[in-house]
Amino acid sequence: MRAIKRIIPLLFFIPFIYSSCQQNDEYVSELPQGFPELEIPEDNPMTNAKIELGKKLFFDTALSRDSTISCGSCHFMQNAMTDPKRFSIGIDNQAGTRNAMSLANVAYGTSFFRDGGVPTLEIQVITPIESTEEMDIPIVDVAKRLNQNAEYRKLFKKVFNDEVTPFGITRAISAYERTIISGNSPFDKYHFQGDDTALNDSEKRGMELFFSDKLNCSSCHTGFNFSNNTFQNNGLYVVYEDIGRMRIEMDSVNYGKFKVPTLRNIEVTAPYMHNGSLNTLEEVIEHYAKGGMHGKYQSELITGFDITDSEKQDLINFLKSLTDKDFITNPNFAP
Amino acid sequence: MKALRYILPLFIFITFTFSECEDDPKPILPVENNLRLDFSASVGTNDFSVDTEFLNEDSHPTKFETFKFYISRVTLVKADLTEIEVKDVALVDFKSNFSKKVRMNVPSGNYVAIKFGIGLDSVLNASDPATFPQSHPLGISQGTYWSWASQYKFAMFDGRVDTVGNLGSATDVLVSIHPGTNPLYRKIGGLQHTFTTNTTSTEVVNIDVDMFEIFNGDAGKVDITVDNQSHVTPSDKHIATRIMDNFVNAFSIE
Numbered sequence: 001m002r003a004i005k006r007i008i009p010l011l012f013f014i015p016f017i018y019s020s021c022q023q024n025d026e027y028v029s030e031l032p033q034g035f036p037e038l039e040i041p042e043d044n045p046m047t048n049a050k051i052e053l054g055k056k057l058f059f060d061t062a063l064s065r066d067s068t069i070s071c072g073s074c075h076f077m078q079n080a081m082t083d084p085k086r087f088s089i090g091i092d093n094q095a096g097t098r099n100a101m102s103l104a105n106v107a108y109g110t111s112f113f114r115d116g117g118v119p120t121l122e123i124q125v126i127t128p129i130e131s132t133e134e135m136d137i138p139i140v141d142v143a144k145r146l147n148q149n150a151e152y153r154k155l156f157k158k159v160f161n162d163e164v165t166p167f168g169i170t171r172a173i174s175a176y177e178r179t180i181i182s183g184n185s186p187f188d189k190y191h192f193q194g195d196d197t198a199l200n201d202s203e204k205r206g207m208e209l210f211f212s213d214k215l216n217c218s219s220c221h222t223g224f225n226f227s228n229n230t231f232q233n234n235g236l237y238v239v240y241e242d243i244g245r246m247r248i249e250m251d252s253v254n255y256g257k258f259k260v261p262t263l264r265n266i267e268v269t270a271p272y273m274h275n276g277s278l279n280t281l282e283e284v285i286e287h288y289a290k291g292g293m294h295g296k297y298q299s300e301l302i303t304g305f306d307i308t309d310s311e312k313q314d315l316i317n318f319l320k321s322l323t324d325k326d327f328i329t330n331p332n333f334a335p
Numbered sequence: 336m337k338a339l340r341y342i343l344p345l346f347i348f349i350t351f352t353f354s355e356c357e358d359d360p361k362p363i364l365p366v367e368n369n370l371r372l373d374f375s376a377s378v379g380t381n382d383f384s385v386d387t388e389f390l391n392e393d394s395h396p397t398k399f400e401t402f403k404f405y406i407s408r409v410t411l412v413k414a415d416l417t418e419i420e421v422k423d424v425a426l427v428d429f430k431s432n433f434s435k436k437v438r439m440n441v442p443s444g445n446y447v448a449i450k451f452g453i454g455l456d457s458v459l460n461a462s463d464p465a466t467f468p469q470s471h472p473l474g475i476s477q478g479t480y481w482s483w484a485s486q487y488k489f490a491m492f493d494g495r496v497d498t499v500g501n502l503g504s505a506t507d508v509l510v511s512i513h514p515g516t517n518p519l520y521r522k523i524g525g526l527q528h529t530f531t532t533n534t535t536s537t538e539v540v541n542i543d544v545d546m547f548e549i550f551n552g553d554a555g556k557v558d559i560t561v562d563n564q565s566h567v568t569p570s571d572k573h574i575a576t577r578i579m580d581n582f583v584n585a586f587s588i589e
Binding site: 043113117118119120122123126127130131138139140165166167169170171243246247248250 | 461463464465466469475476478480482483484485516518567568569572
């Protein structure tokens with residue numbers, strides 16, 4: 001009886017220890033002011049261990065056929081998780097056909113890739129791994145390969161209570177990608193954090209221009225992430241080599257349409273446009289000031305505008321105020 | 336007590352011995368899959384197999400290394416014309432005899448027709464392949480997923496056709512036609528066939544699919560010496576569409 005008396009309180013205590021261990025591993029995101037809550041899929045709750053595993057996978061070249069390319073080969077911290085090359089170089093030195101998009105705030109994406117053909121971050125993981133131009137390996141084979149690795153076996157057991165599986169790979173990487181949050185730029189400090197000194201006069205003038213009806217930038221580059229997540233033909237060409245969203249939707253209405261990208265950290269994400277064809281912010285502003293190339297399917301929002309040199313400089317200064325230095329130096333986003 | 340030690344095993348032994356000799360009929364156990372759709376393919380009056388040369392409708396030597404397609408929402412029609420869906424999805428793959436057979440459990444009864452879709456309806460087509468076991472028809476290892484579009488290929492015809500009389504040489508014209516995307520989902524109106532299912536045996540229905548019909552049916556001819564590549568891009572979608580329109584009429588019950 002004495003022994004039982006001692007054991008019963010212990011039995012009550014054990015579940016508490018266990019549940020507190022579980023709670024400790026739950027990822028608590030510290031979202032920037034002004035950012036909405038993240039929507040986390042039910043089948044992919046975020047835990048610290050899963051995010052850590054996702055980061056390891058993200059930067060592991062074992063996820064490509066010849067073990068030369070990782071996700072991180074095309075998304076660099078100092079470039080706000082983009083690639084400074086016009087076209088990223090995939091397996092066998094193959095160049096892609098589109099400029100790598102920023103992963104900053106990808107957690108808020110409603111569709112993925114330039115043409116938005118993929119609806120979830122989890123499914124998105126499969127695409128570059130299986131693309132013959134990028135990593136070129138069936139994700140099933142990646143799972144088999146990683147199952148040969150004792151450390152991965154241990155980590156997947158810990159996170160998913162399973163061996164390495166395509167499910168686990170997609171969930172871990174996307175959980176990590178949801179932590180790639182950028183929202184502490186001078187603009188954020190000024191607009192969301194109440195620091196009136198965070199922007200100088202030129203940047204403030206540029207901000208007014210940016211949000212003005214005259215320039216109309218904010219018709220598409222709007223909201224906390226400077227994107228309305230729509231697809232637009234921005235008049236870069238009359239005849240597009242890459243038909244963009246039309247490849248997905250199959251209708252000419254979507255000819256040459258690409259996803260409106262975030263403008264956060266735009267200073268460090270050159271080159272610009274879906275195909276990286278413009279090298280500087282000056283070139284981009286000139287393109288829009290000119291009103292595009294007036295193709296049949298060009299967005300009606302691209303109408304052109306007059307802008308003086310000093311206004312142009314103010315606008316560029318404002319765009320540069322969207323650079324989040326904490327983000328582009330955050331070691332969590334580097335190998 | 337010592338005597339009991341010897342008697343007890345003896346008693347157990349006798350009991351088992353007698354029970355073995357009893358002549359009771361063995362109970363009839365329910366069969367695991369009481370309906371099987373066995374698919375076969377033909378080219379006109381000849382049998383079709385993957386990796387086997389045949390003459391296409393223009394008498395060009397042709398060979399497919401891959402021929403597989405999804406059927407979905409398999410539905411049985413009863414005599415009173417009420418319908419019951421009995422299987423959500425199956426991948427019919429001609430790479431082996433096993434993968435050409437679609438197994439399912441259906442309620443016992445009399446049926447007069449079978450309906451199914453060719454390809455996947457929009458719900459199934461929106462599936463995340465990583466969430467399925469590898470053996471599942473929608474699993475990522477089936478090689479049927481277009482990750483760039485987050486959709487499945489509804490059918491795959493991969494092979495080669497010869498136009499100069501030397502199949503298997505460098506002059507072969509390669510064929511890769513992969514119909515897919517929601518607008519290309521097609522439904523078979525109903526293959527008339529009267530059959531009965533019960534719980535103790537497997538009813539087998541043999542369904543043939545005619546390659547000639549797929550490539551030269553009512554919707555028009557697909558000349559694979561010319562129209563041999565379709566991954567449902569705007570420029571080649573017409574090929575996949577014609578294939579799927581013909582596919583609907585290519586099935587018959589033997």
